[in-house]
Amino acid sequence: MIVKSLLDVQREKVSMDGAEKAFKQIPISKEDGTPNYSMRVFTLKSGGYTPYHQHDYEHVNYIISGNGELVDETGNKKTLKEGDFALVMPNEKHQYRNTSDSEDFVMICGVPKSFE
């Protein structure tokens, strides 16, 4: 078994087109030997967002801190706050956005390990 603090996990800027002020960590990864699922953490700085895109695997989210929103495929927005869980189904177009002027938005985003 492995125990690690999020503070000790390397953080890298997300370079994907359509991402802004977004950073990624993978506290539970293939490298840790996870059998099925990887746990990534995304930090969106104020004004930050992930790409508005879709793919054939799901997202399972928990909001660690901050305030944001989840944009769906019609452009509608659902509020996301600390303590919320979200499930984005495969092929659903989606985007996460930080809606705070000052605070980071930090969330877990679980995916099948082959897509980490």
Added chain:
Amino acid sequence: MIVKSLLDVQREKVSMDGAEKAFKQIPISKEDGTPNYSMRVFTLKSGGYTPYHQHDYEHVNYIISGNGELVDETGNKKTLKEGDFALVMPNEKHQYRNTSDSEDFVMICGVPKSFE
């Protein structure tokens, strides 16, 4: 896509032998249509613990709040605190314990959906 607050998810006492002052929620479940993985949340009250047991699937954990420990198959203990991630591999004997005199210990415990 689904968004829900943990506060709105039904909580039930864990009745399994070997569990004490332990409560379970399933914010992302088969009933939500999760394709692969379920996200459960366990709350251990002060003095609470989960069974000291093993099974053929893994646990992927994030500690939401509180202080606790993860007992391994030799009886050694690893400290768990808010912001920590843990990975318990299939067939590793394990137990989660709240080590606080006053606060709840609250953690996410992800598993393949067939074992939620």
